[in-house]
Amino acid sequence: MKLDERHLVQLAAVVQTGSVTEGAALIGLTQPAVSRTLAMLEKRLGEPLFHKGRRPLEPTALGRALADHGQVMLAASRKASELVDDFRHGQGGVVRLGGVPFFMDALIAGMIAEFQHAHPSVRIDQSYGYLPDLSAAILADRIDIGVCPIDILDEGSGLTFQEILPAHNVIACGITHPLLLKRKITAADLVAYPWIAPPSGSPLLSDLHRILLWLGVSEIRVRYSGGSPLSVVNYMKATDALTVLPHSVVFALRRDKAITALPFDFPQPERALGLLRLAAAPRAPAVDAFAAHVGNSFATLRHLIKRHEQAVVWGA
Incomplete structure (x- = not known):
């Protein structure tokens, strides 16, 4: 015998609330509609679903067993409805x-x-x-x-x-870099130290080349390139290497007290x-x-x- 899943959901709602009226309200139906469903289901089964004359409604053993199956579907339906609501409101x-x-x-x-x-x-x-x-x-x-x-x-x-x-890019270095002690930094000072080259494909790499052209510098000593953000920071902490970074990145890492920006200005990219x-x-x-x-x-x-x-x- 094949049963309609919707009927089992209605039965589960009535068993859960102990009332046809409250069960109907729980699933957004009217009381007469749910009453008709329960009567039709009992007729088809040939067995009662509730003990007569008991308030709140008390299911029979068969009614309880069928309601348990309906409760699983009711819970899944609620979860699906919550998922849709969350999706619509950006919460899922x-x-x-x-x-x-x-x-x-x-x-x-x-x-x-x-x-x-x-x-x-x-x-x-x-x-x-x-x-x-x-x-x-x-x-x-x-x-x-x-x-x-x-x-x-x-x-x-x-x-x-x-x-x-x-x-807004800056020339970044470790917080103990010797150039931080200088009152005025020159192009010769920057060339004197090793550099970290940004990864291939990074806009920072082309920015570094533009800075060198602006400084009139043809060559720098690149000692390290292509590292991840964490590896670049750790490398600067342990060396006197310089690199080009967005100022916002240096700002975000300021609480770690690992790297900082040299007080040296240069033309910024558009x-x-x-x-x-x-x-x-x-x-x-x-x-x-x-x-x-x-x-x-x-x-x-x-x-x-x-x-x-x-x-x-x-x-x-």
Whole structure:
């Protein structure tokens, strides 16, 4: 005998509440409709589902056994409804996120943690990449958001870009670097020390070349290249090496008291850090909520970084 799952759900609701009226209200039906279902079910089974004359309603052994099956379906239905509600309100789902390593590790990782305190049911799937990789991944529907610096977004790319922080690079070093004791740093001072080259594909690598051209320097001693953010920081802590980093990254790592910025100014790239997304993509509420959270976090961070920049005596 095949039973209608909806009938078992109605039976479970009545058994759970002990009343046809309350059971109907629990699952959004009317009392007459549920009463008809129970009468039809008893007729089909040829057995009573409730003991007569008992209040609250008391199920028979058969009624209890069938209600247990209905309760499983009722719980699954509730969970599915909650999942849909969470999805619609940005409280559930998956955000597929890719970004440039230094920004992801120093800044975005903490923002992910803050976001999930308020959205614990949202899962974040993170990957790394630079602009070409992130653009390709978005267009191929492998990620929803790319966090990266951009100078110009090609027209007709099918992507949108939301600026969250203007570019400002610094020459970074360990906090005990000898050049921090100098009142005025020169190009010759910078050349005298070893350098860490940013990874291939990183905009920081082209920024380093532009700085050298501006300084009139044809060559530097690159002792280390291609390291992860953590390895670069640890290398600078143990050596007198220099490198180019976004000031926001150095600012974010200031509490670790491992690296700092040299008070040396140079021309800045016309670039901005921002969120890269597919222009015509259907908007997933969790993705929109996360993008808004990152944007708001950087709005606050922008003022703190600006104050930190003003506290540094820049020279050239």
